[in-house]
Amino acid sequence: MIVAEKLYLKPKTIDEAIRLAKKHAESFHYLAGGTDVIVNKFQGNEESDCLIDITDIEELKQIIKRKDHISIGSLVRLDDLKNHTEIKKLFPALLEAAHSVASPMLRKTATIGGNILCENRCVFYNQSEWWREAVGYCLKCDGEVCIATGGKKNCFSKFVSDTAPVLIALNASLDIVDSNGDQTLALEDIYSGDGMKPRKLSHAAIIRSINIPTKEKQSCVFKKLRPREAVDFSSLTTAVSKSESGKIRVVLGGVDPKPILVEGTIKDNKEELIKQAVKKARIIDNDFYPRLYRKEMITVFLERSFEEIFK
Numbered sequence: 001m002i003v004a005e006k007l008y009l010k011p012k013t014i015d016e017a018i019r020l021a022k023k024h025a026e027s028f029h030y031l032a033g034g035t036d037v038i039v040n041k042f043q044g045n046e047e048s049d050c051l052i053d054i055t056d057i058e059e060l061k062q063i064i065k066r067k068d069h070i071s072i073g074s075l076v077r078l079d080d081l082k083n084h085t086e087i088k089k090l091f092p093a094l095l096e097a098a099h100s101v102a103s104p105m106l107r108k109t110a111t112i113g114g115n116i117l118c119e120n121r122c123v124f125y126n127q128s129e130w131w132r133e134a135v136g137y138c139l140k141c142d143g144e145v146c147i148a149t150g151g152k153k154n155c156f157s158k159f160v161s162d163t164a165p166v167l168i169a170l171n172a173s174l175d176i177v178d179s180n181g182d183q184t185l186a187l188e189d190i191y192s193g194d195g196m197k198p199r200k201l202s203h204a205a206i207i208r209s210i211n212i213p214t215k216e217k218q219s220c221v222f223k224k225l226r227p228r229e230a231v232d233f234s235s236l237t238t239a240v241s242k243s244e245s246g247k248i249r250v251v252l253g254g255v256d257p258k259p260i261l262v263e264g265t266i267k268d269n270k271e272e273l274i275k276q277a278v279k280k281a282r283i284i285d286n287d288f289y290p291r292l293y294r295k296e297m298i299t300v301f302l303e304r305s306f307e308e309i310f311k
């Protein structure tokens, strides 16, 4: 049953949003494009009493070129990234990743901040209430055990953001505001690795901007595995970057509750870097594709990415 919202709030500033968040403590959710939150609400997986719509906060909508980085406001829509000349020139892989999210209509609403925070997924969880009841609820929806692993007491729901792997490969950081003030964190550091609570941020935290360094030239290759070219979430996302000074970052999405990061240099053995990435990924059978196929595809995608990046 869909219950009508008890409260819908629309602050005009970050301070006001955080004040409202504190007042409504754990029973609220921020709303940006709403393409993740609202769908989860309809499926009965998101039950907060209050939605705090942050889309009137103008300062979150800007893209600013600074001395040593580009700062992308968290409310910038995925579809609008392609209109920014600098991003188009410096980070084509980010545009490719953004373009791979959902469908054209959804990308006109979905934001980059919402994308890096979109909820983890699992074929046993992202189903209707009736479906989940019939199968027997799993750990993530008040059940006793993880169904996908046949009874484990941990949740391995998959991290599915498509822009985050590219942003991590490009060394992006986040400017975050919460009731304790401002802080800057490396993007990879906000993810917990626990499928039940995939992020380490406080509930009231607002992402102000995503910052990509521009001091050093970086090239990046993005790949995504999914049954259909549009609408489908990722079964595996990979991003490999190489900086001018020879640093390599390999990032995986879709195969673990958090993004997997392996760092190296151009002098390292590529097969070893690939092996490390495969070893770190805790892939389970919670996707439309079988676990072993997704595992094999990590090596295939990464080998192709290295070929492209060293061409």
Ligand SMILES: Cc1cc2nc3c(=O)[nH]c(=O)nc-3n(C[C@H](O)[C@H](O)[C@H](O)COP(=O)(O)OP(=O)(O)OC[C@H]3O[C@@H](n4cnc5c(N)ncnc54)[C@H](O)[C@@H]3O)c2cc1C
Binding pocket: 029, 030, 031, 032, 033, 034, 035, 036, 037, 038, 039, 054, 060, 074, 075, 078, 100, 101, 102, 103, 106, 109, 110, 111, 112, 113, 114, 115, 116, 117, 118, 119, 160, 161, 162, 163, 205, 206, 207, 208, 231, 232, 233, 234
């Ligand atoms: C049919 C369909 C297909 C999809 N396919 C994909 C896909 O292929 N790849 C993919 O990555 N996603 C996909 N999505 C999920 C979703 O559309 C995207 O992840 C989108 O980018 C989410 O952005 P949003 O602005 O709509 O987020 P929202 O739904 O508004 O929010 C998502 C989360 O982020 C939080 N949040 C948003 N902005 C901020 C902020 N500034 N500060 C703090 N918290 C914030 C919200 O509270 C919420 O927890 C799909 C969704 C649908 C319905």
Ligand code: SF4
Binding pocket: 121, 122, 123, 124, 125, 138, 139, 140, 141, 145, 146, 147, 148, 149, 154, 155, 156, 157, 195, 286
């Ligand atoms: S991984 Fe297990 S606990 Fe987590 S959502 Fe899937 S079935 Fe549920």
